[in-house]
Amino acid sequence: xxxxxxxxxxxxxxxxxxxxxxxxxxxxxxxxxxxxxxxxxxxxxxxxxxxxxxxxxxxxxxxxxxxxxxxxxxxxxxxxxxxxxxxxxxxxxxxxxxxxxxxxxxxx
Amino acid sequence: xxxxxxxxxxxxxxxxxxxxxxxxxxxxxxxxxxxxxxxxxxxxxxxxxxxxxxxxxxxxxxxxxxxxxxxxxxxxxxxxxxxxxxxxxxxxxxxxxxxxxxxxxxxxxxxxxxx
Numbered sequence: 001x002x003x004x005x006x007x008x009x010x011x012x013x014x015x016x017x018x019x020x021x022x023x024x025x026x027x028x029x030x031x032x033x034x035x036x037x038x039x040x041x042x043x044x045x046x047x048x049x050x051x052x053x054x055x056x057x058x059x060x061x062x063x064x065x066x067x068x069x070x071x072x073x074x075x076x077x078x079x080x081x082x083x084x085x086x087x088x089x090x091x092x093x094x095x096x097x098x099x100x101x102x103x104x105x106x107x108x
Numbered sequence: 109x110x111x112x113x114x115x116x117x118x119x120x121x122x123x124x125x126x127x128x129x130x131x132x133x134x135x136x137x138x139x140x141x142x143x144x145x146x147x148x149x150x151x152x153x154x155x156x157x158x159x160x161x162x163x164x165x166x167x168x169x170x171x172x173x174x175x176x177x178x179x180x181x182x183x184x185x186x187x188x189x190x191x192x193x194x195x196x197x198x199x200x201x202x203x204x205x206x207x208x209x210x211x212x213x214x215x216x217x218x219x220x221x222x223x
Contacts, residue, residue, distance in 0.1 A: 033211065042112070042198055042214035043151075088150065095164045096141070096212060100150040 004032075004089040004099030012105040019076040021102040023089030024069075032065055033090045034074050037101070043088065046074075081108045110135070112215035114199050120221045121189050129184040129218045133201030139163075140182040141202070141212060142174060146195040154197075157182055186220070194222045 007022045031050045035043040049056045049065045056063045062075040086101040113132045121127050133140050142154040153166040157176035171187040196219050200212040
């Protein structure tokens, strides 16, 4: 069963707009990670946030974590067409478990 | 530095056959993970190898098996292939032995098609 569930399943925006994706999970975690997957390829690690952190930034990415609500959000600011991809959250239990992903389409 | 490499890129088999997928982790990484990604779905955890030992296994039947060699490369074997085994199989490696909690580096995957 999936530990993380991303929301929305799909998101379409224009270049320059911000994209927000949410992840909910079920059990307690040590950390939560976000990955990106370009069409049918391997995943690329974006950012890791630990359970004692509430917010983390990396370039145009901002991740928040609310352990009381068992949820996280990934914000991509000033999106570009090259950001078009699927985005997955991953949580650690006894193994790293990935959610179902959000498919982001950024139109030029 | 070479990334995680997987071979073959594509594999076509018929139902009932066996498939062998290979993975070479990043140099210095001792943990190897296998995931299955069926079309349009998320990643399903298959296997985790660390220092040559199977550390954890996902909810897959025994016909999915694998091993890790002394050089930390790994093989995933799928016996008695079924149509629903058609998927992208992703291998990942990690620098942190004994832990699933850290960043994974993924290969580009093997696309297995079962006809």
